Amino acid sequence: MRLLRCSDTGDFSLTQFPDKVIPRYAILSHTWRADAEEVTFEDLTNGTGKNKAGHEKIWFCGEQARQDGLQHFWIDTCCIDKANKAELSQAIQSMFRWYRNAARCYVYLHDVTVATDEEANPPLWESAFRKSKWFTRGWTLQELLAPSTVEFFCRERRKLGDKTSLTQHIYEVTGIPHSALQGAPLSQFSVKDRLRWSEHRQTTRPEDKAYSLLGVVGVDLAPCYGEGAEGAFKRLHDEISKLERCVQDIHSTDPRDDKKRIEYTKGGLLKASYRWVLDNIHFQQWHNDPQSRLLWIKGDPGKGKTMLLCGIIDELQQSIAKTGLVSYFFCQATDSRINTATAVLRGLLFLLVSQQPSLVAYVRKKYDHAGKTMFEDANAWVALTEIFTDVLQDPGLNATYLIIDALDECVTDLPKLLDFVAKHSSVSSRVKWIVSSRNWPAIEEQLERTGHKVRLSLELNAESVSTAVQTFIEQKVSQLAQQKKYDERTRDSVLEHLASNANDTFLWVALVCQDLEMTAKRNVLKKLNSFPPGLDSLYKRMMQQISKSDDAELCKQVLASIALVYRPITLKELAALVEQLGEIADDKELREIIGLCGSFLILREDTIYFVHQSAKDFLLAQAAEQVFPSGREDVHHAIVARSLEIMSRTLQRDMYGLKAPGYPIDDIKQPDSDPLATSRYSCIYWVDHLCDWNPSSSAKYEVGLQDGGAVDSFLRQQYLYWLEALSLCKSISQGVVSMAKLEVFMQGRANASALNELVRDARRFIMAHKSAIENSPLQSYASALLFSPTRSPIRSLFKREEPNWITIAPAMEEKWGACLQTLEGHSGSVYSVVFSPDSTRLASGSDRMWIAYDSENVLWLPSEYRSSRFIVSKNRIGIGTSHGKVWICSVEDKKR
Numbered sequence: 001m002r003l004l005r006c007s008d009t010g011d012f013s014l015t016q017f018p019d020k021v022i023p024r025y026a027i028l029s030h031t032w033r034a035d036a037e038e039v040t041f042e043d044l045t046n047g048t049g050k051n052k053a054g055h056e057k058i059w060f061c062g063e064q065a066r067q068d069g070l071q072h073f074w075i076d077t078c079c080i081d082k083a084n085k086a087e088l089s090q091a092i093q094s095m096f097r098w099y100r101n102a103a104r105c106y107v108y109l110h111d112v113t114v115a116t117d118e119e120a121n122p123p124l125w126e127s128a129f130r131k132s133k134w135f136t137r138g139w140t141l142q143e144l145l146a147p148s149t150v151e152f153f154c155r156e157r158r159k160l161g162d163k164t165s166l167t168q169h170i171y172e173v174t175g176i177p178h179s180a181l182q183g184a185p186l187s188q189f190s191v192k193d194r195l196r197w198s199e200h201r202q203t204t205r206p207e208d209k210a211y212s213l214l215g216v217v218g219v220d221l222a223p224c225y226g227e228g229a230e231g232a233f234k235r236l237h238d239e240i241s242k243l244e245r246c247v248q249d250i251h252s253t254d255p256r257d258d259k260k261r262i263e264y265t266k267g268g269l270l271k272a273s274y275r276w277v278l279d280n281i282h283f284q285q286w287h288n289d290p291q292s293r294l295l296w297i298k299g300d301p302g303k304g305k306t307m308l309l310c311g312i313i314d315e316l317q318q319s320i321a322k323t324g325l326v327s328y329f330f331c332q333a334t335d336s337r338i339n340t341a342t343a344v345l346r347g348l349l350f351l352l353v354s355q356q357p358s359l360v361a362y363v364r365k366k367y368d369h370a371g372k373t374m375f376e377d378a379n380a381w382v383a384l385t386e387i388f389t390d391v392l393q394d395p396g397l398n399a400t401y402l403i404i405d406a407l408d409e410c411v412t413d414l415p416k417l418l419d420f421v422a423k424h425s426s427v428s429s430r431v432k433w434i435v436s437s438r439n440w441p442a443i444e445e446q447l448e449r450t451g452h453k454v455r456l457s458l459e460l461n462a463e464s465v466s467t468a469v470q471t472f473i474e475q476k477v478s479q480l481a482q483q484k485k486y487d488e489r490t491r492d493s494v495l496e497h498l499a500s501n502a503n504d505t506f507l508w509v510a511l512v513c514q515d516l517e518m519t520a521k522r523n524v525l526k527k528l529n530s531f532p533p534g535l536d537s538l539y540k541r542m543m544q545q546i547s548k549s550d551d552a553e554l555c556k557q558v559l560a561s562i563a564l565v566y567r568p569i570t571l572k573e574l575a576a577l578v579e580q581l582g583e584i585a586d587d588k589e590l591r592e593i594i595g596l597c598g599s600f601l602i603l604r605e606d607t608i609y610f611v612h613q614s615a616k617d618f619l620l621a622q623a624a625e626q627v628f629p630s631g632r633e634d635v636h637h638a639i640v641a642r643s644l645e646i647m648s649r650t651l652q653r654d655m656y657g658l659k660a661p662g663y664p665i666d667d668i669k670q671p672d673s674d675p676l677a678t679s680r681y682s683c684i685y686w687v688d689h690l691c692d693w694n695p696s697s698s699a700k701y702e703v704g705l706q707d708g709g710a711v712d713s714f715l716r717q718q719y720l721y722w723l724e725a726l727s728l729c730k731s732i733s734q735g736v737v738s739m740a741k742l743e744v745f746m747q748g749r750a751n752a753s754a755l756n757e758l759v760r761d762a763r764r765f766i767m768a769h770k771s772a773i774e775n776s777p778l779q780s781y782a783s784a785l786l787f788s789p790t791r792s793p794i795r796s797l798f799k800r801e802e803p804n805w806i807t808i809a810p811a812m813e814e815k816w817g818a819c820l821q822t823l824e825g826h827s828g829s830v831y832s833v834v835f836s837p838d839s840t841r842l843a844s845g846s847d848r849m850w851i852a853y854d855s856e857n858v859l860w861l862p863s864e865y866r867s868s869r870f871i872v873s874k875n876r877i878g879i880g881t882s883h884g885k886v887w888i889c890s891v892e893d894k895k896r
Contacts, residue, residue, distance in 0.1 A: 001098060002079045003072040004044075006062040014044055014079065015072075019395035025072040026065035027102035029143035029150070030057055031110070031133050032204075038077040049078075057108050060157050068104055089223050096142050096215020097358060097396050105147035109134055112154045125154060126169065135173050138203035138212040144170070146215060148183055187354045191217050191240055207232040218357025219243050245666070246363055249372040251350035252337045258330045263310055265602050265609055267510060272471040273304065274311030276464040277456070286432065286454040294425040294450050297436040298443075299458030301614040302507030302535050303465060305436040306330065309405045312434065316401050327351035328403035331410045334610050336566035341413035341420075345384040346375055348402055352391060356398060362390040372774075376733045381413065385420060392427045400431045407437035409613055418446035426452050466504045473498045476513045484521050493525055501533035507612050508535055511542075514599050539618040542598035543626060554580050555597050560627045560635045562601060563619050566688060568609050569681050576646045576678040577639050636693040641704070643682030643689070644714050650679045651721035653801065654778060656728060661778045661803065662850060662857025665727060668777075676725055683725045687738035691745050706751040715758055720780045720798045723766060727777035732770055739763040761793045764816045772860035783860040789815050805858075810865070851879075 002016050003025055017023065032038055033053055043049030058075060065073040080091045099105060112128045129152070134140050144150060150163040163170065167181050176197050180189060194216050203209045210232035211223050219239040224232070263269045277283050286295040299305050309328070316326050329347040332338050338347070353360040366374050366383050374383050391397065410417055425433045437443045439459075447453065458465050473495065481491040494516065502509050512531050519527055532541060546555045557578050562569070565577075571590045575581040584590055587606075594601050594608060600615045601608055610616045619627050628635060655675040656668060676683070695705060704710040714722075726735040743763050746756050766773075769784035781801040788795040791814045802809075851859040865879060 001074070001094070003074055004058070004062065004079060005072050006066065012044060012058060012062065014041075022101070022395075023072050024070055024103045025074055026061060026068065026070045026104040026106060027073065027099055027147070028057060028061040028075045028106050028108060029099075029134075029140055030075075030108040031137055031140070032077070033110075041078050041081045042083070044078050060108060060153070061106055064106055064153070064157075065104065070103055074098065074102070092211050092223050093214065093220055095139075096146050099143050099146035100148075100215075101396065102147050103149070105143065105150045107134065107140075107143070107150060107152045108157075109152060109160075110155050112160070114154045114156055114158050114160070125160060129160065129166075129169060130173050136201055138198060138201045138209050141198050141201060142212060142215045144174075145176075145180065145186065185355045186216065186218070187357060191244075209233075210236045215358075217243075218360070220358070220361055242364075242368070243357070243360060246360060246367050247350065247353055249367070249375060250353065250363065251346050252343050253347070255327075255329050255347045255351055258332075258338065259310060259313070259328070261604055261609075262306060262330060264604055265611070266307055267476070269307060269310050269314070270472060270475055271311065272475075273468045273506070274308050276461075276468055277308055277312065278315060280456065280461065280464065282454050282456040286434075286456075290429055291452050292454050293429075293431070294421070294433045294435070294447075294453040295456060296447055296453060297434065297456045297458070298439050299436075299465075300439060300505075301617075302505040302612065303458045304468065304506040305458070306405050307506065309403060309434065309436055313403060320399060320401070325352060325355045325398055325400040326403070327355070327400070329405070331404065331406040331408075333406075333409035333411050333613050334616055335568055336411075339409060339411040341410055341417035342375070342380050342384060344404060344410065344417055345381075345388055345420075348404075349384070349388060349391070352400070358396060359391050359394060362387050362394070373733060381416060388420075389424065389427070392424060392431055397428065397430055400428075401434070402431060403434045405436050406613070407435055407443055408440050414443075415446065418443060422446055422450040425450055462504060469502055469504050469506055469509065470499060472506055473502065473509055476509060480513060480516055483517070484524075486521060486524070490521065490524055493528060497528045497531070501531065503533055505535060507614070508533075508538060511538055511599050511611065518595075535614055536618060536622065539600075539615065540622070542600065543623050546596070546598045547626065549596060551593065551596055554578075554593065556627050558593060559597055559600060559619055560632075561639065562608055562610070563616055563627065564632060564635055564639070564689075564692075565681065566685050567681070568607050570677070571603075571606050571608065572677045573679075573681040574608060576682065577642050579638070579642060633692075633694045636689045639689045640686055640693060641710065643679075643686035644710050646679045647682055647686070647722065647725075648714055648718055650675060651683075651718050651725055653721060653724070653781065655721075655725065656777075658778055660856060661782045661859065662776050662852075663778060664857075665730065665775055665777065668728065676728060679725070680729055683722060683729055684731045684734055684738075687742050687745075691741050705746070705749050705755070707754040709752075709755070712752075712755045712758065715755075715762055716797055719762055719765075719794060720784075720801060723773050723780045723784070724777045727773050727780070732766070732774040736766055736770055739766050758793050761816075765792065765794045768816070768862070772862075776857070776860065779860045782858070783862070786810060786859070787812065787862050787865070789813050791815060803859075 001019070001022050002014050003023070004012050004014060006012055037052050038054040039049040039052050039058055043052070049055060054077060058078065061073050061075055065071070076091075076095075081087050109129070109132050111132050111134075112125055114123075114125050144163070147163075152160045152162065152166060154160055160166070163181055167178050170176065170181055171178055174197060177189070180186065186194060195213065198209070198213055198216070201209070201212075203212060205225065206229035207223065207225055207227060209229055211221070213236065214221055217236070217240055219236065221235055221239050224235075227235070283295065286292045297305055297308065313326060313328050316324075320326065327348045328351065329344050330338065331344065337343060349363065353363065366387065370383075374380065404417075404421070407414065407418065421433060421435060425431075435447075439457075477491060477495045477498065480486065480494065486494070498509055498512060515531070516524060516527075530541065532538060546552055546559075549555065557580060558574065561574065561577050569577070571587060571594075575584060575590060581590065581593070584593075591603060594603055599611060600619065602611050603609075656671060658668065674680075690711070706712070723732070723735065726732050739759070739762055743759050746752060746759050749756070765784065765788060768788070769779070772779040772783040781798070782803045785795055785798060785802045786806065786809050790812050849861055850857040851861065861879075
């Protein structure tokens, strides 16, 4: 970046700074006069231009910067060598960042004057301000939005106000919401809204109307003058689409939604229960000492670590500069989507790029070549750590806080995650970390190697925690007293019992209060003494109550299933997995059954969660004999059996009524009455449960893994419908992994030779056609079948599903070749378009991946069939490939 500086003699000089050592600077926003009147880079280099009208703006900016304690400043007219095309291109791509990072932004309005109207109310300049040309120019939109501080000056160089004091005026002129003007991340506003803010703005060069929006919409695009406004906007929209797809694929869940869910399930965030930590000496040391980069908050289960971090996140978001970043992730062992080291980095990256879109460039370097598989395959951790390291070292990275809750609930690759945190917590002085966990020696051992760390133990801050718990108790009892209309004696008795037995444990208080909510007022005093102190004792009491109830066996089956599933499931999914619930169609009754499960479970928006990880731990360990009387394997088998049954009953061709064979997955909306509502979980996880079942322990179930058994029948009758369902669930990658697991699981099984052959073929089938089915679910029946070997068992079994609108199919080999899978992900332009001779049909090779017919994608082409030459004659399409293959395709009526 090249910056101006004014010497003591009043002369201006230019200095080039590397990105990592750019000093604090001011920046000017203005409207250009005629080119001949502006001072250029060449003028400053040659010592000319002092007599130009634009020189007064340079003098003003330098003087105002000096008054604000800034030695350097930047002005577009003279800090860019526009004769150097490479430099101009880089400057256009960097402009938003330069304005965002400026210490001050001065807006010079040469068409607004202030003379003798200081006493007028409203000031006379307001009318001229609203009509200023500055609000009509394209480039000034980013100059208004990017900087945190924007100050407006009239022609006489008098300050009129700033972006904050003039928010209402600016809103009335531009229609830009107050929150955007006050520094809210632009990612909070839709791209459509951001583009609308520029609709009535103009630029001198037509392409600049698109280029001036690069930073506003968060994309990177090299200028190409001469392409015209239409070409520039087409490229802009293409980049926006790629960016949105990339950001969408980064995360498995949105940590912001997880935070809302956690706060809801725990009864809301109470400020008084966490604010003590803000004044804690260890927190203050971490927050204020530039050398203290990592804060580790540790404590026993139920001590309020998660809610403490929720409060810290809220406080940091409110207190940091508008350009600061807060990214966080909540690990949860009961949910396979958020209990892995890879998921942690994906979640953190997602929030970082959502707040500072320029960071997505580091993701795109790999994503544009590998696509979504980059986040899911065996090398995902390596790719993500490289990306994350680059992000942390980005010279434009703002002050950043990274927060990871519940490290102990990271089930997969926790050592890798701990090693990454230990090594990278000191990479950048602009980045600070907070992590929380239980008091696990293994975690302590790895974090001990971290330099610049601060440890905050909840047990060593027992007095503060106790005070916070007492505040929590008072709030919960107040709510109970109001809700249940307690008299003073009852209220005081509840308050005293909770205070005496809580042992500084938030969760114990919450569980007891949840039970009291269901207790009649007349029985409260009698019931109080039945609540033992300590979480485990309370859990034992809850199990005793369940065992005594009329629905004991049903509740235990529900708890057993919920304890073993890989993610939280919905009421409908639960009803499908537990046989005794299958006849219950009433959601109200299902909710009642969840309520009977002794406060182990909680419902939010029809999804079932454990109230806390310690509740699941208790069921799997201390209550295992009650919950799993025949062992966990039997429950896994029951889930597999029910899954196969429900999928066989519900899966069919075109479940969402898409009809078009090329209907893109990104355009598909889940219908209100979702055909997959009951089977969604089963589709994704049935193989995992099968592999967790030990068939040798239950000989009576062995038949399910033999030729003609349940698994064999499902694959022969439903396999293609299952692939379609996986695509609709956006889980084709998990399907690939499942078939690999199944192939290994089936090896060596007796009386299963035909099933083994079928599984091997099914695995090759999904690997070969993953991209086609992932992009368009109905390609399961088109491209996948047509481009499979002629003797493939899957192709033979589902020959009836082949498209009847292709009368000449490609000549395929009899068996699968050596290539297991073609990895794809990047996209490009349309390479070939051609009309049929009668001009009534249009066929095209779109991105070389599709055959389009009548402007509709109908058939996905495997990589070896992507055309170099493309000829259409009436209803026949000839495709010549770079591999020397030629395929004549006859296309008739697209009924299927």
